[in-house]
Amino acid sequence: MKQIQHTELVIIGGGPAGLSAALSAKENGIGQITIIEREQEPGGILNQCIHNGFGLHTFKEELTGPEYALRYIAGVLKYDITILTDTMAVSVTKDKLITAVNKRDGLITIQAKAVILAMGCRERPRGALNIPGFRPAGIYSAGTAQRLINREGLMPGKEVVILGSGDIGLIMARRMTLEGAAVKLVAELMPYSGGLKRNIVQCLEDFQIPLRLSHTVTEIHGRERVEGVTIARVNREGRVIEGTEEYITCDTLLLSVGLIPENELSFEMGIELDSVTNGPVVNQKLETGLGGVFACGNVLHVHDLVDYVSQEAALAGKNAAGYLQGPSNEKLTEGESGNEIGIRPGKGVRYTVPHKIMYKDMEDKVIIRFRTDNIYEKCKLAMYFDDSLIQSADKLMVTPGEMESCVLKRELLNKYPETREIEFRIEVE
Amino acid sequence: MEQRHLTCIGCPLGCRLTVKLEREKILSVTGNTCKRGEEYAKKEVTSPTRILTTTVRIEGGRYPVVPVKTERDIPKDKIRDCMEELKAVLLHAPVKVGDVVMHNAGHTGVNVVATSNCCLFHEEK
Numbered sequence: 001m002k003q004i005q006h007t008e009l010v011i012i013g014g015g016p017a018g019l020s021a022a023l024s025a026k027e028n029g030i031g032q033i034t035i036i037e038r039e040q041e042p043g044g045i046l047n048q049c050i051h052n053g054f055g056l057h058t059f060k061e062e063l064t065g066p067e068y069a070l071r072y073i074a075g076v077l078k079y080d081i082t083i084l085t086d087t088m089a090v091s092v093t094k095d096k097l098i099t100a101v102n103k104r105d106g107l108i109t110i111q112a113k114a115v116i117l118a119m120g121c122r123e124r125p126r127g128a129l130n131i132p133g134f135r136p137a138g139i140y141s142a143g144t145a146q147r148l149i150n151r152e153g154l155m156p157g158k159e160v161v162i163l164g165s166g167d168i169g170l171i172m173a174r175r176m177t178l179e180g181a182a183v184k185l186v187a188e189l190m191p192y193s194g195g196l197k198r199n200i201v202q203c204l205e206d207f208q209i210p211l212r213l214s215h216t217v218t219e220i221h222g223r224e225r226v227e228g229v230t231i232a233r234v235n236r237e238g239r240v241i242e243g244t245e246e247y248i249t250c251d252t253l254l255l256s257v258g259l260i261p262e263n264e265l266s267f268e269m270g271i272e273l274d275s276v277t278n279g280p281v282v283n284q285k286l287e288t289g290l291g292g293v294f295a296c297g298n299v300l301h302v303h304d305l306v307d308y309v310s311q312e313a314a315l316a317g318k319n320a321a322g323y324l325q326g327p328s329n330e331k332l333t334e335g336e337s338g339n340e341i342g343i344r345p346g347k348g349v350r351y352t353v354p355h356k357i358m359y360k361d362m363e364d365k366v367i368i369r370f371r372t373d374n375i376y377e378k379c380k381l382a383m384y385f386d387d388s389l390i391q392s393a394d395k396l397m398v399t400p401g402e403m404e405s406c407v408l409k410r411e412l413l414n415k416y417p418e419t420r421e422i423e424f425r426i427e428v429e
Numbered sequence: 430m431e432q433r434h435l436t437c438i439g440c441p442l443g444c445r446l447t448v449k450l451e452r453e454k455i456l457s458v459t460g461n462t463c464k465r466g467e468e469y470a471k472k473e474v475t476s477p478t479r480i481l482t483t484t485v486r487i488e489g490g491r492y493p494v495v496p497v498k499t500e501r502d503i504p505k506d507k508i509r510d511c512m513e514e515l516k517a518v519l520l521h522a523p524v525k526v527g528d529v530v531m532h533n534a535g536h537t538g539v540n541v542v543a544t545s546n547c548c549l550f551h552e553e554k
Contacts (some may be wrong), residue, residue, distance in 0.1 A: 367433035
């Protein structure tokens with residue numbers, strides 16, 4: 001058994017969240033930081049997102065994914081931050097003892113004083129969809145196809161159908177077209193696309209690729225290799241309307257059907273997870289139910305813009321530093337009566353992050369991020385303190401595909417010291 | 430008179446824009462909610478441009494391809510030409526982010542640059 005290494009802060013994951021959290025913790029005075037990254041190099045999924053459109057908020061310029069990642073990697077390399085690449089964290093205990101493995105060192109155990117969870121998310125696989133048929137070659141998640149093309153230089157197929165019109169699906173429709181494939185259509189179960197308007201125009205309309213809303217794939221044909229798929233229209237409940245089936249010849253089916261935060265480590269640590277986000281329940285410091293364990297980025301909730309991941313992760317890094325530099329590593333305030341204010345998703349809102357505010361530790365403001373459960377036009381975003389309407393903002397349109405946020409100021413809460421619960425609602429006249 | 434229909438990409442509203450044209454001259458833009466929609470429509474019907482991002486082959490590197498982009502946006506109708514030209518490019522590692530991998534791609538006057546580092550195989554960092 002190797003000796004246990006000791007460090008102040010361990011960050012699990014070296015993608016955009018982990019890198020930004022590390023930089024922020026360092027800039028807030030933390031000496032020893034170790035990032036554990038399972039890929040050969042840091043940067044996470046950005047390394048395969050070669051398209052542009054990243055960084056408009058953070059850097060006020062339009063970068064590609066790898067360029068955005070390099071900005072943060074350069075920052076991390078400038079400081080004395082350890083990055084263990086090609087290394088997989090296999091367990092984290094409640095006491096912050098991390099076990100990891102890699103080819104160089106075998107088994108590694110690190111005792112940390114604080115941990116930031118930044119493992120990101122993964123794609124929903126075919127198995128989660130219940131599409132009947134054999135198991136032929138030619139079915140890929142959109143992100144796998146993206147990796148094959150943009151990193152490995154391999155083309156997964158020639159005639160493509162894409163199920164799911166989230167941004168990754170749209171981006172891959174364009175990417176495969178540019179590389180010479182015929183993208184037959186993009187089918188979307190919902191009556192609207194979850195992708196950005198910009199991607200619908202520039203990835204589909206630019207190349208005359210049809211977007212079939214309220215459609216799904218009902219059968220995959222082919223035994224050895226995909227030979228075609230049957231698509232059909234669905235009703236409002238998402239059920240297939242009989243008689244609308246249509247056979248489409250293709251050799252490849254890409255699935256872009258949702259992302260799931262990767263929380264196996266968090267779950268085994270006993271951290272409470274939110275059943276809507278599939279990520280940890282956190283307070284305004286992005287601290288989980290375990291003191292000194294923070295979560296940020298797509299492991300906390302799936303984001304649509306990396307800029308917000310970086311911003312959120314910087315907050316987690318700063319708060320981890322605050323925890324390490326605090327009077328003691330005890331969690332002082334949790335559970336203290338009258339301190340905890342719950343934040344609840346009301347009508348029209350699916351979830352909020354954070355889930356609660358520890359009032360005594362609250363800074364001047366807290367950014368509350370959330371998603372709506374549907375598209376609403378000309379609506380109001382209303383904030384209630386214990387069932388009294390406190391403020392309301394007009395919105396021309398909200399959609400589930402675009403994360404919304406609201407800044408809650410401490411001075412506003414100061415005016416209502418008895419507040420126990422804050423609720424966000426979407427109100428349509 | 431010609432009419433063209435566009436979707437504005439400025440925000441999630443995605444306004445359906447209608448542009449009326451008379452021999453390349455814009456007569457009116459309707460359907461937009463804000464100024465951005467009008468500007469987008471004018472640009473999109475007169476000179477639509479895009480930044481092209483793709484990969485090119487590389488030898489001796491850690492990966493067989495390296496990501497690249499056009500330094501500026503190029504006319505939309507030049508995208509195919511640029512892709513064809515880039516297919517013929519074979520780079521040799523190492524390549525650094527910002528290195529020009531092709532000059533004047535597709536006669537657009539715009540260079541194509543690497544958007545990532547690709548170090549030699551076996552070389553760390």
